[in-house]
Amino acid sequence: MKYLLALAFLTTAAFGQPRDIFDYTGQNNAPAGTKRLVFIAAKGTHGGGGQHEFLAGAAYLARRINETYPQAFAVVYPDSNWPKDLTKADAIIVLLNHGGRAADDANIKAACDRGAGFAAIHYGVEAKIGSQGKNYLDWMGGFFETFYSVNPTWDASVQPGQHPVANGVKAFSAKDEWYYHMRFVPEMKGITPVLSAIAPLNTVRFKTGDKPSPHGGNPHVLADVKAGKPQHLAWAFDRPKGGRGFGFTGFHFFANMTNDSFRTTMLNGVAWAAGLEIPANGIATKTPTQAELDAMMAEARGAGAMPVGNAKPVFETPLMTAKNPKPRILDIDVAIKNAKELYLVASDQGSISCDWATWIEPRLILADGKGIDVTTLKWKGEERGYGRTQIGKNNAGGPIQVEDQVYANGIGTHASSTIAYDLPAGVERFTAKGAIDDGGMVRAGKLSDAAMRFHISTALLR
Missing domain, CATH: 3.40.50.880 (Class I glutamine amidotransferase (GATase) domain)
Structure with a gap:
């Protein structure tokens, strides 16, 4: 404040x-x-x-x-x-x-x-x-x-x-x-x-x-x-x-x-x-x-946290919900050549209840095929609807887990959320897997109201 x-x-x-x-x-x-x-x-x-x-x-x-x-x-x-x-x-x-x-x-x-x-x-x-x-x-x-x-x-x-x-x-x-x-x-x-x-x-x-x-x-x-x-x-x-x-x-x-x-x-x-x-x-x-x-x-x-600039949406996943959970993990592979900024967005599509969004194994792919682990980069700003955005942990601070499998490499947050990065030169693609963490799937023994989409937005080099 x-x-x-x-x-x-x-x-x-x-x-x-x-x-x-x-x-x-x-x-x-x-x-x-x-x-x-x-x-x-x-x-x-x-x-x-x-x-x-x-x-x-x-x-x-x-x-x-x-x-x-x-x-x-x-x-x-x-x-x-x-x-x-x-x-x-x-x-x-x-x-x-x-x-x-x-x-x-x-x-x-x-x-x-x-x-x-x-x-x-x-x-x-x-x-x-x-x-x-x-x-x-x-x-x-x-x-x-x-x-x-x-x-x-x-x-x-x-x-x-x-x-x-x-x-x-x-x-x-x-x-x-x-x-x-x-x-x-x-x-x-x-x-x-x-x-x-x-x-x-x-x-x-x-x-x-x-x-x-x-x-x-x-x-x-x-x-x-x-x-x-x-x-x-x-x-x-x-x-x-x-x-x-x-x-x-x-x-x-x-x-x-x-x-x-x-x-x-x-x-x-x-x-x-x-x-x-x-x-x-x-x-x-x-x-x-x-x-x-x-x-x-x-x-x-907050000063400089989330500049909007000329960022434009370039990718959106299908709707993912706890009550219709197939597939549990969505593959994300997006061309982002000439982008200077990357925005990872998880939007809630319902009541915002239990929307534990996870970006699993997020990577930047360079022209020579080499990759950069996004979790090693410092974001320029982030915001989320609840809890915390954390590297290697889910929204509540536990391990990132989907269908009982634990993923050490990932970012846990809560929709609606946005994570912004300045990109290094030479990046051509972004890849990741989007999923609802197991922690958001069930409440009181029943499938929760979790519902979200994953989006990618970029701002291009001028």
Whole structure:
């Protein structure tokens, strides 16, 4: 946290105190009448740099709120430093790799029960059916329900609705992982659509006779898309017992922060959820440059830890899950000639539970056929969803083991994770084996929910 505090932008409130987005004591001691917004954000990416940059996004939103509203004090908690006291919070905003932890949090529930606002962005809108889903319906009127909602990446032509959250928002197009077909409260009572679009049929990965999938498609969404029903990508919710909710399904790609209407919707939404008045033309902000976006991401990761640069994906494995475990080990062999940087990415494809990713025998192959053991190189940066990234050990510190075979040479981590290397000259290929460590395969005597893909991204020599 020290580097974030050092880099934090300070703004001065009307009550004369600086409002640092990591000054939790300052927010707690703020004068009566202050609107307190609490952001909780996952640290780390999902599928590589520029994706699920939730800590960077939360920091941007919180700072703009503090700049715009003298009576507001927004702070950001990385999910590794989860807030324990929300008794004064006027709104809780979550940007998480699955909303389950928030939906189960007793302090968030108590805050919402007394009328605090609640907002969730992108993967943070997903919760499990049952108590989690019920809480989300109570707090923000809708959520991503598996086997009902879908999460395709598509270029949506978005139309704004009639609501203060849509102030200053114009029709726009943006490619993102726009979740849609949310599970809303009955008759959408209290719901006002803020952003809507007509989803093309190719965004439903399901056809009649197929087996429904948790995120890809099902008969319900297929019927509604065929009927041309508008799909709501963001919404506002007035709770029947008081309090406000806001859901926003996009924001997989951090680059969409340069889209003025996309960015304004998120800002308006979190401010509205906290009970702040939205200007007639929306919350006005300068369009960030790519250099500014890169700086935000670098700050969120720590100085120089995970530069994004011009890294591009070049390889992706099929889905690997504990419940469909064949093959248990996937071979990876990728041409990376002329690359200057290598990114090893393991993306979670489910609840992030038990995603013990292992890179077994990773090697760089030179033009003369000689190899370099990647485990002997020092990475330039790494991040992971849980636990530790370790050489020769799994995520929990035990031996790397797949189908009871121990592998001494490898890297253990936990999806979502990214490990970055500067490459020596002359490298032509990268080889490895990707697997779910035995430690993540079983929980309570049953196959776990572990699900992941392995990806390779590179940045080329200029």
